[in-house]
Amino acid sequence: MPEPGERILVVGPSWVGDMVMAQSLFMTLKARDPAVRIGVVAPAWSRPILERMEEVDEVAALEVAHGEFGWSARRKLAASLRGRFDRAIVLPRSWKSALVPFLARIPQRTGFHGEQRYGLLNERRRLDKAVLDQTVKRFVSLGLPAEEAARGDFPIPRPALRRDDANLAALHAAHGLGRRPAIAMMPGAEYGPAKQWPLAHFRALAEALVSEGFEVRVMGGPKDEPAGEVIAAGLAHVHNLCGKTRLADTVDLLADxxxxxxxxxxxMHVAAAAGTRVQAIYGSSSPAYTPPLTENAEIHYLALDCSPCFERTCPLGHTNCLKQQSPERLLRAILSD
Known part of the structure; x- marks a missing residue:
């Protein structure tokens, strides 16, 4: 009978893109010990994404609203996990994110210094932002021995989300999708408008793509539905799917x-992990810090003197870093592939 592997609990992040990037850590842990069992503490909304990751053995959903402390929910979850894990890796740097592994009495608890987590973590690592210069590197480093992690020269596996062909067929029928080759558009960015390409540009690009024989699928959550309507209104072969699909559906639709x-x-990170070619538009953020984790991507970034500012809204009031990236530029990039 094979020896049981180490049991590792990962406290996952609270954002879609970060949760996708966390798969690079899961892949690293499985590559080093194929017998390892990985559980992930995560917001309930992220379960559909985690269930598409071959490396994740268990999802422990934390039913706490974003920004809510949720003491009773954390204590109840910790009690259910007690005695079941050998090690915990805490990806967020907040104090409350380290509570569940501590209350679950997991013997080894690793994470970065942050918010006075003394006692909650018993292996606190200093974050060298010059060496660990990307979010995904920081995640992977916490699964490595400290000496190896500090060098920063370790490989980063690329996330890969499993596709469900039966679900995709059902989605085609439910939303009346056609047989034209499809281009996805994602006009949203939760962080703020300084990361959002103008809707007029998306609309102009959608019109041009339909003329070139493509179908366009606008994707996002319920908050993005009005933006999707601006892009799709009155255009044949353009489908506003914002708020009409589940997160798992988005994986399948993007893979298609x-x-x-x-x-x-x-x-953007979901599309990369689904295997879709990505045309990634950067404004206030930097492609050096959070790039799509795929070789099949083209980055659109003007690197103006004021970029990257990392602000939610443009401090100068013009958002030229986005406005000056024309629909024609994106159309040429799409058609050249």
Whole structure:
């Protein structure tokens, strides 16, 4: 009978894109010990994404609203996990994120210094932002021995989300999708408008793509539905799917698209992990810090003197970093592939 592997609990992040990038850590842990069992503490909304990751053995949903402390929910979850894990890796740097592994009495608890987590973590690592210069590197480093992690020269596996062909067929029928080659558009970015390409540009690009024989699928959550309507209204072969699909559906619909035009957002990382070619548009953020984790991507970034500012809204009031990236530029990139 094979020896049981180490049991590792990962406290996952609270954003879609970060949760996708966390798969690079899960892949690293499984590559080093195929017998390891990985559980992930995560917001309930992220379960559909985690269930598409071959490396994740268990999802422990934390039913706490974003920004809510949720003491009773954390204590109840910790009690259910007690005695079941050998090690915990805490990806967020907040104090409350380290509570569940501590209350579950997991013997080894690793994470970065942050918010006075003394006692909650018993292996606190200093974050060298010059060496660990990307979010995904920081995640992977916490699964490695400290000496190896500090060098920063370790490989980063690329996330890969499993596709469900039966679900995709049902989605085609439910939403009346056609047989034209499909291009996805993701106009949202939860962080703020300084990361959002103008809707007028998305609309102009959608019109041009339909003329070139493509179908366009606009994707996002319920908050993005009005933006999707601006892009799709009155256009044949353009489908506003914002708020009409589940997160798992988005994985399948993106995997079915030839390319995706997207802001630097969570769905950008979903598209990359689904295997879709990504046309990634950057404004206030930097492609050096949160790039799509795929070789099949083209980055659109003007690197103006004021970029990257990492602000939610443009401090100068013009958002030229986005406005000056024309629809024609994106159309040429799409058609050249």
């Amino acid at each position: 698209c030839r390319q995706a035009v997207t802001n630097d957002s969570g769905l």
